[in-house]
Amino acid sequence: MKALLKRDYKGNDCTLGKLYFGTEVVEILELPWRDNIQMKSCIPTGVYKVKKTYSPRFRRNMWEVLNVPDRAGIRIHPANTVQELAGCLAPGLKRYDINKDGIIDVTDSRKAMSIMLEELPDEFELEIIWKV
Numbered sequence: 001m002k003a004l005l006k007r008d009y010k011g012n013d014c015t016l017g018k019l020y021f022g023t024e025v026v027e028i029l030e031l032p033w034r035d036n037i038q039m040k041s042c043i044p045t046g047v048y049k050v051k052k053t054y055s056p057r058f059r060r061n062m063w064e065v066l067n068v069p070d071r072a073g074i075r076i077h078p079a080n081t082v083q084e085l086a087g088c089l090a091p092g093l094k095r096y097d098i099n100k101d102g103i104i105d106v107t108d109s110r111k112a113m114s115i116m117l118e119e120l121p122d123e124f125e126l127e128i129i130w131k132v
Helices: 109-119
Strands: 002-010 015-021 024-030 046-055 060-065 090-092 123-130
Touching: 002 024, 015 109, 024 109, 090 109
Parallel strands: 002 123
Antiparallel strands: 002 015, 015 024, 024 090, 046 060, 046 123
């Protein structure tokens, strides 16, 4: 299976896009682009293998985005605000400034993650592009 992340918002504080897989769509929140710096930046556009692997930090199996140049340990996990991210991807159902800090967040991250877990296999291909 292949999933497509179409990024459509590039700000100084965050990056946002929509993840399309099967017939489902969820929002994705990421850090802003900061030259692919580990734990500080969203990942470069491209095609990546995603595979469930064990995360020592989260102490469970979860999706990891593999073969990102000069990066490792990039996970897809529930998070609602950019402050909860360290280079990972956070799914959500809607965009909204939850904590009123002027930075767009995503809502219902755990629900969005549940949708992904029901629809996506343990391994899939992820293509990341900028919406044209």
